Amino acid sequence: MFKRTHKIFLSCFIFVLMSAFVFGYNEAPMLKERVAKGELPSVEERLPDSPKVIKVREKIGKYGGTLNLSKGNEMRALLVEYALESYPNPVFDEKLVEGNIIRSWKVLDEGRKFRFTLREGLKWSDGYPVTTEDVRFTFEDIYSNKNVQQIYPSWLMNSGKRANLNIVDDYTFEISFVNPYGLFLLQLQSIARGSYHMLINPSHYLKQFHASYATEEELEPFLEKEKLTQDRWGELFTRKWQSTPWNQRKDVGYPVLDPFVVVEKPSDNVVIFERNPYYHKVDEEGNQLPYIDRVRYEEINNQEMMNMKIMSGELDFTINTALGDLALYKENEDNGNYNTLLVPIKSINTNACYFPNLTLEDEVWREVMRNPKFRHALSLAIDRDEINELVYYGFGNPTQASDAPGSPFVEPWYRDSYVEYNPEKANEILDSIGLDKRDNDGWRIGPDGNAFTINIEFFEVNENLVPATELVVSYWQAIGIKTNMKVIDGGLWYQRQGANTTTMSVWHEDASRPGSPFFFYVPYENINWGPDWRAWFNSEGTEGEEPPLEVKKLFKLYEDFLATISNEERIELGKEILKSQAENLWVIGTVNNIPIPVIVKKNLKNVVGGMDPQWGPSMAEQYYFE
Structure with missing residues (x-):
């Protein structure tokens, strides 16, 4: 009886999910305008063949608004996109791992080999296709080129030997090790190793800074701007490569798979992000995520200044607080139109x-x-x-x-x-x-x-x-x-x-x-x-x-x-x-088990829940303003 009921429920769920998409996907008004002007392909063309469907925390959101953030910790939690995902995070049980940038995988040869398949039709934020060339480039032209990286990543080694990469086709690749490496799969959903760029980087963009693909004449303008000589092209590359998951993007328009992409840097400490029109996730009703249009990030390193911005309502979300100022935050909630949540830092x-x-x-x-x-x-x-x-x-x-x-x-x-x-x-x-x-x-x-x-x-x-x-x-x-x-x-x-x-x-x-x-x-x-x-x-x-x-x-x-x-x-x-x-x-x-005060605007929804606000994943793609 249980099996029959389970099958009926699963069939109904699949039917509801498919019926949500049968009439096509929905997108933000700002993207609809760009499609109408011929600046973007339709949302169906921008999404991969099988978008990832997200179950929202509270309810289906609304498009629009600018999210104001204040410091790097929030960027790390909000903008990191994982090769694989698991909730809660971190976990050590592979049964909780699910696909993300990597759609599917198989563990072979008793844990020595891992076969991965990317989402077909997945695109970088500039519309360029994501393929296994981006994986090959990462292994051969970044990790294995001493001009770029002196030390081969330890997490891609096993028993002192480097991982072996085998490209099967445009969307399938295999990584193998000399001995079993059971934790490797789980590392791809960990913030320390799992940000997609640890395996996948925009080769079409980065090749213009790499001496194996660009001529000396082509490199010269970039080197001059960075005040570097030809023999230091590797340093140029590392400056251009987005090598850590929680940094601000180094250049406007750097191709990403995250929900937001840098569009403007008005000052040294302010970065403006805008929704990624090619982001691969949708909600249960077929609305392309993220809901929020823009993110304004301002680096604030002074706690007194941070507190002033919190109390005045200038920040929509921040974890950059002081436990000793909890009473101050609570007293000013109405003035700043925010709620103060005490959330344990599980990490x-x-x-x-x-x-x-x-x-x-x-x-x-x-x-x-x-x-x-x-x-x-x-x-x-x-x-x-x-x-x-x-x-x-x-x-x-x-x-x-x-x-x-x-x-x-x-x-x-x-x-x-x-x-x-x-x-x-x-x-x-x-x-x-x-x-x-x-x-x-x-x-x-x-x-x-x-x-x-x-x-x-x-x-x-x-x-x-x-x-x-x-x-x-x-x-x-x-x-x-x-x-x-x-x-x-x-x-x-x-x-x-x-x-x-x-x-x-x-x-x-x-x-x-x-x-x-x-x-x-x-x-x-x-x-x-x-x-x-x-x-x-x-x-x-x-x-x-x-x-x-x-x-x-x-x-x-x-x-x-x-x-x-x-x-x-x-x-x-x-x-x-x-x-x-x-x-x-x-x-x-x-x-x-020390909690931190988390500041959340009263009209900002689908936020935090029971997840670790510092190490995420925060799933900011589903945040929205009510």
Whole structure:
């Protein structure tokens, strides 16, 4: 009976869906005008053979209006278009993945080969067809050309070998690896890897800046404008190539597959976007998306100025807020005609997370800091309840660093590991591991006879790191550990981190995503607690420092996690990685589940819902003004 009812329902749904399109598609009035003038083909000609049908959040929208935005985070959430999609995002279960730019796919050879099919008839925003030539160009002329990219993308490598690309026809291509790579499919719906440009770029546009296709004479005007010589054409190309998913488009008219395309740059900090007339999505009634005509983006880096624009109603949507100003936002809702929503950032677990450099070239530091009992003591000395109240206004939850809430990889005790505030126990541990002697100032003496010192270096990746770290410094000083903090420039921090010279740093702990799983707990990324171990792993042992057995085990778990095509096995491997974190405290967490105030104009609909407003996908194509 259930199967019969299910079939009837499915047949009715398909009938309703098809009847919506039988009389053709609908489009925005501004596009109808351009079609009437002969500036554009009809909407049926602009859409692919099988447009993606979107189920809207609230209701079918209305065309028109300009969306006013304020900062890069919103651009990242609003304008990133994925090769594949999944909701909720991020996910690690391929059963939730659905087609987008890539219409369909097959996993072959036990996870070693992936066959992808693009949407036939899909077009760039300038009307040029999207084909596998755009994929070939990306692999051969961008990733494999050292003038353009010095390092081949690590996510397209497996067991130290590059992926192999095979073009089947104009719409079908295969990517194969030497060993199984089960996570590859899921990476194509992750913001870290999944923005379509990681696989597909507008070759017809970019070839004019590439020495393999343009002559020296053709390149010369572009090089002159950028003040570059002929031997630096690769630098010209990288300036023209839209290489990151959340940046403003570099040039007006840069061909995209996103819902909006840049049409004007009136100043250095203002960019005007307009609807993409060739956008490939429609709603359930056959209306081509997006609903909104234009987006005005203004880069605002001063929080006081941001707040003024919020309160005056100049912004339609923003996540660039301060939790401490929540009362201010609420008081001015009627004046600014907006609502203030408190939305958890699911992509961030711990907002202030402390990771030591365990490969620092200092023998005293290594002897002390590599002892997990010392890290246990540091964790027990932190009063997370006080941090939550003073820094996060009581909105968070004291926790150990682990994966994000709702993660399938987390056992409850992982979050509780050494998380209680117990300075007495911390002192006992420190005494028991040989740090029982103190100098005249009360600081604990290390193996070299000097005060053992922790210098915390970081840059303000979020506004709460400074007050949280000031408290952490005081807690560690209270148990006799001489501790200092220093805020430095972001560029300098990355440089020092890469050079293995930072001692301890702070970051917000990002949740595991298919594009970057467990990068806080396995030191393979550039933000980590073992830079020289990272170099060893990524160079297959030719660089850096060979890690101890426990860290080697983590690298093996990570490689198996990437390889497996079984979601059940993937979950067990993930749990093992996080169990190691809970036992060793490679990273020390404080407070998690901090919400952010999200400002939404009262007449802006189909917005946010339960999705992460920072890492999306936001599905801005269905936003509309009522």
